[in-house]
Amino acid sequence: MKIFNKRYWLLPLLIFMGSCAEEREDPELITSTYYPLLIGNYWDYSVDETIYFGEEDFETENYFFRDEIADFYLNDAKELVYLVHRKKSTDRNAWENEQVYTLTLSNNRIIKNYNNQQKILLVYPLSQDFSWNGNALNNEVEESFFVESTGSYILDQFAFPDAVKVRINEEDDLITIRDNRYEVYANNIGLVESYYEVFRYCSRNDCLGEQIIQEGRFTHLRLINYGKL
Numbered sequence: 001m002k003i004f005n006k007r008y009w010l011l012p013l014l015i016f017m018g019s020c021a022e023e024r025e026d027p028e029l030i031t032s033t034y035y036p037l038l039i040g041n042y043w044d045y046s047v048d049e050t051i052y053f054g055e056e057d058f059e060t061e062n063y064f065f066r067d068e069i070a071d072f073y074l075n076d077a078k079e080l081v082y083l084v085h086r087k088k089s090t091d092r093n094a095w096e097n098e099q100v101y102t103l104t105l106s107n108n109r110i111i112k113n114y115n116n117q118q119k120i121l122l123v124y125p126l127s128q129d130f131s132w133n134g135n136a137l138n139n140e141v142e143e144s145f146f147v148e149s150t151g152s153y154i155l156d157q158f159a160f161p162d163a164v165k166v167r168i169n170e171e172d173d174l175i176t177i178r179d180n181r182y183e184v185y186a187n188n189i190g191l192v193e194s195y196y197e198v199f200r201y202c203s204r205n206d207c208l209g210e211q212i213i214q215e216g217r218f219t220h221l222r223l224i225n226y227g228k229l
Helices: 006-023
Strands: 041-054 057-074 080-089 096-106 109-114 117-123 131-133 144-155 158-172 177-186 190-201 213-228
Touching: 041 190, 057 213, 117 131, 117 158, 144 177, 144 190, 158 190
Parallel strands: none
Antiparallel strands: 041 057, 041 213, 057 080, 080 096, 096 109, 109 117, 131 144, 144 158, 158 177, 177 190, 190 213
16 A cells, blocks of 8 residues: 655645745735734623713723633724624623724734724834824824833733833813823733823803813723633
8 A cells, every 4th residue: 555645745735835925025914913813812801981071070990801802803904803792891790792803913013993983003113203194094183102111010900021102182272171081001911001181161250270171081000810711
């Protein structure tokens, strides 16, 4: 009986694959180390939030979010689009569906799409002081995201040896507006902190300069757990 040697059967295929690889002109893909995109990855966050409706009129809430990459599909550009299911809980036992958004690694950019609005969260390779227009894919005014810091980062019980802090805005004229926003991403983990503090101060003559909040929102997400389901 003649024994078929599978090495010889594979040889033409390997040669063909090698020749195809040599002819490709596509740029080398850079993997998303600061936002790992894999089915089953999840992140739990504690959330502190205060919403201001008017002077001395506000509501404060403390709850939890769980973001889980639940599925993916191919878009028209043959790129993987990952579906992220966000759930909300007050006790981390009973979870309710909150929203769905997508994440895509396209042209070395992490793009988040929520409510048909695309934001460019990260652009690889990341380096200190590197900046980009986070609103380049939507109709909003240009907004400069930049890498404020890199390296170790401590957040509550976590000590991340390799993280990037992306500054979205930092403004406070002490009279009319305060806009303080940033996000922190840890290598091989993903988003670990999101800070959003946008207020409009009372600007009437009787309260101008007193930093009385007229309206706005404060939301602070902090990672408390992560892994793979």
